[in-house]
Amino acid sequence: MRDKSLIILGVVTFCVCVSTAVEEDILQLNNGNFNKALREHSELLVHFYVPMTADVHKVSEAFQEAAAELQGSEVRFAMVDIVKEKDLAKKLNATEPPFIRLYLSGDKHNPVPCPVPKTSSSILTWLKRRAGSPTDIITDNIQSDDLLVVGFFKELNDAYIQVFYEAAIDLPELTFALTQNKDVVSKYDLVDDVILWFRYPLLFCVYYFDIKAKKIKNKNKICILFQTASQILSSPIPNHALLFISKTSPDYEKIYIAFNRSAAAFRLKILFVLVNVDESRNGRLLEYFRVRDFEAPLIRIVNLTDHVTYQLPSLTLDVDTISGFCQDYLNRIAKPKLQSEPVPEGWEQEPVKQLVGSTLEKVAFHPNKTVFVLFYLPYSPQSRAVFPLWEELAEAFEDQEDVVIARMDASANDINMSMHRQYPSFCLFPALYAERVIYTGKHQLKHLVKFVHKEMEKAKKDRVKVNTINSPESVITHFGVLSLLFILCCMFYDCRKMKTEGNTWIP
Template sequence: MRNLLILGAMAFCLCVHVCSDTQSGPQGDTTLPEEDGVLQLKQEHFKRALRKYKQLLVHFCKLHSDLSFKDAAEALMGSEVKLGVVDVTQEKDLVKELNGTSYPMVRLYISGDIHNPVPCPGVKTVLSDRISYFCTNLHRLSHLCFFVQELTNAYSQVFHAAAVDLPDISFALTQNEEVSRKYRLSQDVVLLLRKKLDCRKHFKTSQILSSPVLNHALLFVNKSSADFEEISSAFSSAAENFRMKILFVLVNVAESRNGRLMEYFRVRDFEAPLIRLVNLTDHVTYHLPSDTLNVEVIQEFCQSYLDGKAKPKMQSEPIPEGWDQKPVKELVGMNLEQVAFNPDKTVFVLFYLPYSKASRTLFPLWEELAEAFRQREDVVIARIDASANDINLSTQGAYPSLCLFPALYTERSHIYIWRKKYLKTEN
């Protein structure tokens, strides 16, 4: 009994000690390093700063001795905006995680959202007049606005406060009588108008590939061609009906930096204009089968893709002479299905890349296997160049891959993915 009491007391003391440690740890962690009122942000506490401050204005730059943000920090005193700096020369992992692209760069992080910061033109621009930065006076008819008779009334102040709290939304206000007459307004009113989607924005490849929209429609066109304006206008108009469903991308074939992209889609500059549609998940490509590129044709093509009715574009080499005369049959895109899905034969196909060392390693083994089954008319050993032929078959994008099409049950194909010294089966 005495031993049990001692054991219980020890357990209680241990629990108290553990609780004490867990409580004291975070308290020591709550402080964030500051200098002249400016947060010195590092990777280990950046997310904690996001949680602590509703609006975190971050300046990414190369810090040096004569660079001071003291005045900027003082200008933000008493507001919900906290200024912080990231030294891009020291915090390379943090910059990479935040997808930093160019410097100096200023971003405003709202409500702890690390993924959707608001880009700002500069700290001075924001500090010069925070309200006017987020809320613009309107003098033309082409903006969203709060129609108000007095800019200093209580409603205007509420509108300004909302503009500061929601910097990722465009706010504007006006006293312009011409605007009021256009909308037949006689009192203070807020109108939310849907602006026309502007599809002609310039993005880097990394930004396009990181888009949450996985369906991409690519228009390959020469900007110097006579029909460029007409085609690009139709492409932009068609895009409006597929917002958040298909990302429309214009590719200038005359731009040398687009060469890699054209090579990937096997597009040559003299073939433009043409439209390809691809899903970034399975990388299956679809081609618009029409020489006419107007709004109706483009919309019909995109809708047929979303409905699952569009057929993939299958690129194929020409069928080589004597392709079936050797033990290893040489297949191309044109005859792959005809050979592989023959219900009377079991077909074993090697999908290879000619420049791949791992692929070439399998060639002697494949020849040996073909010789072993040479006398079997119901067995076919074949191979196909996956870099030159589109294949409507999921091989998980890994090559070399082996695919067995058993007789009678060819639809039940078995894929084997090469992994160095072993094969991984994909059923």
């Protein structure tokens, strides 16, 4: 018993020692000791966190591992619980990203924001690049399995390479290199002063350096990685603007240029991603964001921290519209795309019932009502043009209680069913849980009325068939047939037990 007590005491002592070691690596700051820490440490890297959240936990793990790696260095690691230290967080404006900040020489008003890390190596690389210089990434060896961003400049002077190195600091997840190895440029038939993005030997993109302006043309493209679904969902930048488009679309070039130009103003704030809806490998991505290929082109913004999605409410995809949407999102003005809008007050008393995600199934699949639903986009001229016609249709059936004319905003509510054509889309849900029917005829009242009556008659015939199959007489008939089959089987079984002579059965 005494031995067991000693073992338990030893384990507890070990755990306390480990816990103390972790706390020694990282300062726990509050309103009382924050200014003191600033005075004592010339480089103070602070992680402002909300405890007990999965995303923050991953960042905190990376932060703690980096602190252990750099124990004893000039950089001092510290953490602030912004739930407990609300006043301090508000005073430092730390209730919003960036949540990791580097305070230099006691200046608490101008911290350097650290990109959101995926791993501890991201933090270490960021700190190393910040403290270093462009000469640290000059190399002749670029035959690496890593994804590389390589700058090839005729002259390695400060004016050229400083801009490139700034991008390297801001993107610690990527491997950057500077080289004058002419074999690389000649291999890909390129000129001097270019930036290559590739995994050797496969070249993905080429960016040209503007010598006169001393800047990278469209350097934001470095951030526009055409990723798979898993890469997108694990990106260090939490805000993603996704352009869903078909590369065969006649407007592809115009929309892509607008999307690309819009990215410049939101570098390191929003990651711009192009998703080709014609690419079969993007099927899972379309499924995740609940986008149908015929709905493209459209732009969605998703925040990977809370997984809330926002959709650009316009069919016009130019620079001003895209940039305005992104800015509204950052300013928290944009409205999120919900699974269901709130149920409108008094919707059941209106001639045209306004459905939302939470009421669609209840209304459309009513067993005794035929429901005709217009799925529309409020910002689409084609959809709005149908509204008066839909009001007329509701008037035509106002005396028939078993017919419901309804409509639903497809951009603001999730529709958990396959859609076979573009919006506006007309779907009839016949009574008896019959299979829904897509209307593809003319947008004229008489044709719509005729279509509804035709499908109602068909549903009635289907009901007669179902009732006939389930009637008592039908059940008795089926029972009689089954009884006869049972008797025959018994006779056959008894006969097999009888003796035979030759090929003849003998009873």
